[in-house]
Amino acid sequence: MEKVFTDQNFEAEVLKNDGVVLVDFWAPWCGPCLAMGPIIEELAKELDGKTVVGKINVDENSKTAQDFAIMSIPALKIFKGGKVVQEFVGMQAKEVLKDALEKA
Amino acid sequence: MQETYDLIIIGAGPAGLAASIYASRYKLNHLLLGATIGGQINEIRNLENWPGDISVSGYDLLSRFVEHAKSLGVTAQSESVVSVKKNAENLFEVETGKNTHKTRAVIMAMGTEYRKMNIPGEKELTGKGVSYCATCDAMFFRGKVICVVGGGNAAVTSALGLTDFASKVYLIYRGDRLPAEPIWLEKVAANPKIEVIRNTNIIEIKGEQKVENVVLDKAYEDKNHLDVDGVFVEIGSEPGVELARTLGVEIDEQGYIKVSADMSTNISGVFAAGDITTGSNKFRQIITATAEGAIAANGAYKMLKLK
Numbered sequence: 001m002e003k004v005f006t007d008q009n010f011e012a013e014v015l016k017n018d019g020v021v022l023v024d025f026w027a028p029w030c031g032p033c034l035a036m037g038p039i040i041e042e043l044a045k046e047l048d049g050k051t052v053v054g055k056i057n058v059d060e061n062s063k064t065a066q067d068f069a070i071m072s073i074p075a076l077k078i079f080k081g082g083k084v085v086q087e088f089v090g091m092q093a094k095e096v097l098k099d100a101l102e103k104a
Numbered sequence: 105m106q107e108t109y110d111l112i113i114i115g116a117g118p119a120g121l122a123a124s125i126y127a128s129r130y131k132l133n134h135l136l137l138g139a140t141i142g143g144q145i146n147e148i149r150n151l152e153n154w155p156g157d158i159s160v161s162g163y164d165l166l167s168r169f170v171e172h173a174k175s176l177g178v179t180a181q182s183e184s185v186v187s188v189k190k191n192a193e194n195l196f197e198v199e200t201g202k203n204t205h206k207t208r209a210v211i212m213a214m215g216t217e218y219r220k221m222n223i224p225g226e227k228e229l230t231g232k233g234v235s236y237c238a239t240c241d242a243m244f245f246r247g248k249v250i251c252v253v254g255g256g257n258a259a260v261t262s263a264l265g266l267t268d269f270a271s272k273v274y275l276i277y278r279g280d281r282l283p284a285e286p287i288w289l290e291k292v293a294a295n296p297k298i299e300v301i302r303n304t305n306i307i308e309i310k311g312e313q314k315v316e317n318v319v320l321d322k323a324y325e326d327k328n329h330l331d332v333d334g335v336f337v338e339i340g341s342e343p344g345v346e347l348a349r350t351l352g353v354e355i356d357e358q359g360y361i362k363v364s365a366d367m368s369t370n371i372s373g374v375f376a377a378g379d380i381t382t383g384s385n386k387f388r389q390i391i392t393a394t395a396e397g398a399i400a401a402n403g404a405y406k407m408l409k410l411k
Contacts, residue, residue: 027240027243029239029240029243030237030239030240030241031145031146031147031148031149031161031162031163031239031240032146032147032163032237032240033240034146034163035140035141035142035146035163035166036140038141038182039140039182042182059243069232069313069314070244071231071232071233071235071241071244071245071314071334072230072231072232072234072235072237072240072241072244073240073241074240075231087231089230089231090236090237091140091143091146092140093139093140093182093184094139094182094183095139095183095184095201095202096139096184
């Protein structure tokens, strides 16, 4: 299962995580974000135990969205050791994200 | 022994899903491959010309197409197709990152991709004020001044949607007469937040951390630049035909796959449907994409089963 990140748990779950984390910044009004939903779910399942994959609703977690200056969604950011190492804007194919995570 | 499909449909938008619904009913053993589920349809907030729905979001309509296709038993896989080749047995080998699938027929329904402006600052500031999806990003521009580039339905509906949040929306169009439907143009004219700038192009987008202003090729109100917080690019789309081109499928001068009345191409066994084709007078609507998907499935069925 993909994780659900919030303003409250973002620091502990993402910023203080030494490993690789994929964060999907999304919102319920955004069609392409909804369409990415199943892809994120599948990635979380396939990478279970290896990489943390999760989503953060920017509508409900505006502080984190502002901290990362989110102005376009879906925004997919790969964190490593709490720092953004790669980012994507817009819908992405599953393999593109998987490759990026495996190389991160 | 690896399974040989009757048909592989590449692209899971309206054309591909409609083709799959018909193919299932024709009992064609087929596979539906798409990097993502739907593409541009997901960005439509209010679709108001799909018969039977007075107003529906693109995502909701697409979800119903997906549910319908899956209810008929199709195998849909999230795989990007890397290449399509014809082998010595006259079968097509559809290669994805993970697998190579064999099939007797192919329907190409990959749709189109955004046209970019290809001007300085566009790429650098994407996600930092430059956006290609108004329905996704409008909320981030509450109380801001923005511009929308383009004059077709997508540009005009984006401008209208953005006025729910932005304090001011410039609609910048390269020509004199906006090609959007009159019903939308009436709404633009009646909206006090929208200002239309005609016969003008943006030649550069400037900003440090985020978009600050755009440079115009023609002065507007005595200034060659316009201060904006966001630039929404809605200048149409281009077909994604690399797969077709390498297989030797005939493409027209604008890059669309040439199709006959049954949606077949110059390569026997390869059909195409939706925004990617020269079909339907290039009208490129959901209703024409679905129709082309149905015709392509019918064409494939006739070729495979009735000969």
